[in-house]
Amino acid sequence: MFSRKTLFKKIYKTHIYAGIFVAIHFVIFSLSGLVLLFESEIQGAPRVIDSGSVATRDSLPHQYYALLLATLQKYPADRPLAMFPNEHSAGTVEIRLGKDGSQRLRGARRVSYDLASSSEQPQAPTASSGLIDWTLRLHRELLLGSNGKIYVGIVGLAYVFMLLSGFFLYGKFMKGRSLGEIRAQQGFRKVDLHKFGGVVTFGWGLVVGISGVFLAFNGWLIKFFQYRSLKTLSQQYESHPTSAADTLTNFAQVIKSALLSKTDAVISYISFPDTEFGIRGHYLVLVNGTGAITGRISELVVVNAHTAKVAQIVELPFYLKMVLLSEPLHFGNYGGIYLKIVWAIFALVSLAVALLGVTSFFRRQKKNRASKTSVAFSPSAQKASLLSSRYLAPTSIALGTWIALCLSLFSTGTPARLALAALLVPISILIFGRRHA
Helix, strand or coil, X not given: CCCHHHHHHHHXXXXXXXXXXXXXXXXXXXXXXXXXXXXXXXXXXXXXXXXXCCCCCCCHHHHHHHHHHHHHHHCCCCEEEEEEECXXXXXXXXXXXXXXXXXXXXXXXXXXXXXXXXXXECCXXXXXXXXXXXXXXXXXXXXXXXXXXXXXXXXXXXXXXXXHHHHHHHHHHCCCCCCCEECCCHHHHHHHHHHHHHHHCHHHHHHHHHHHHHHHCHHHHHHHHHHCHHHHHHHHCCCCCCCHHHHHHCHHHHHHHHHHCCCCCEEEEEECCCCCCCECCEEEEEEECCCCCCCCCCEEEEEECCCCCEEEEXXXXXXXXXHHHHHHHHHCCCCHHXXXXXXXXXXXXXXXXXXXXXXXXXXXXXXCCHHHHCCCCCHHHHCCCCCCHHHHHHHHHHHHHHHHHHHHHHCCHHXXXXXXXXXXXXXXXXXXXXXXX
């Protein structure tokens, strides 16, 4: 059983080495993240295109049916696997076909259509030749493929640990001092700036870190859903009769039924029956709403392929909801240019915090001053509540940041603008809240 003093020292030492490990990668993630943050500004085109003028709720089922029919006429030996609007352009519809009747998405044929003209679009090259594509692969997987995503997830977990342990250590080292107090000596100054910047950006960093971990492990989480939740769902319909003719005959009605399952339903993905990510004799249609909250949360509508009636509506498990919410929270791309600028400031400050921590550590090592700069541990200090004077200010800043991020994501209009404005509070504290000692 560790004593409090031993536990504190172990957390402190682990925080240091985890920080060095994370800082090496954080330079890459911060700079590449800034490029991705301003993707639409760099490319000179909006990221999302409104499809309101392309298709109406009544015409969409027939348009989807016509596109599917045209595709199967062109590739009669292929099996339809999935159909969905392009995430960057709702006016573009993507269809995935299993070559020669394959049920697997891996290696599937990719066909794209312009919904307004019903014309097939040429496929973009899969090689990451552009700046944005290359940067995305660097940020997402360090150019290492699927194994790189797992490694990035491990780095993300280390980052989250570093944030939590740093917050815990902050109160210990700030005993008897005020938030933002910066000592004049050069060596102490870097350490104090590291701690001050760390606790002010703690709330933002935790959101970005946790969302990044969910994005890194999204492949595993989807497979877990496939082999657990989807398998359980499949067992309910394993004896259901099925016919390949149902895929075409009732497809338009299937789309209509899915749209009518919710008053404001918008289709985001269609999985065909008897496929890798489908179930026997039923379509799985992922739908979102159009509201501030419903637009972020998806539901799975199970539609009978033969009768085109909704069999049931399945709520996605918590971990998949987190995956869906993680992208906007991680990249900060849901509040316009204003939020992007705020996000960039947080990212640069967090990068400075990481670099200050590393440089101050090696400075102390070089001058052998660790024993002089460390604070003696006392059991009474360890018993301090998170709401004590040392933790009250950083805890309040973190909670304010979390609330502002959630409100800006799940609200519109004036409440969203006020929530975005609230994100200026920690930035203002960073700029104006320092006290020199």
